[in-house]
Amino acid sequence: MDDKRWLTIHFTDGREMKFRFPRQSVDSRNMQSIMEKMLQSNQVIMEVEGVMYMFPYTDIKYIRVSPCPDVLPEVAIQGVQLSGE
Template sequence: MKPIKHLYLHFQDGQRLALRFPQQSNDPLQLAQSLHRQLESPYLRLEVDGDLLLIPRESIKYLQISPAPSALPEDTVAGAQVIN
């Protein structure tokens, strides 16, 4: 059974969308390449309950993937913590 990942999309208008999905690959290089392609696209592409969901990137304030992928995009600051 593949590990479950969570994706939290925080939108410019203050709404949030929470999704869960199985890990897409065990290959760290493939994960990094896929994440890079998604970040370069004008749309975030997701298959949700048998439907294709296209979310315009400009509507997204930020996204959170939990737990983090084993391979992070190049130049990612690692070990950061949110403080109030």
């Protein structure tokens, strides 16, 4: 099983940054709470090669994470497919 994950932040000005990281060791029972805290913080915070990055949500258009996390927020719609319409 591949434990590598990919994250791409797409910014409102059209730029993007791509990151690769190992599977995080988070208890799946706490994942819902962790995701709620991330959304309330109004920023994405990452340690990247020994440096802390903080990205305010106001500068982010969307974030793509692959593969999909094992646990999603309760409000997430699952099983969705992109459509060409």
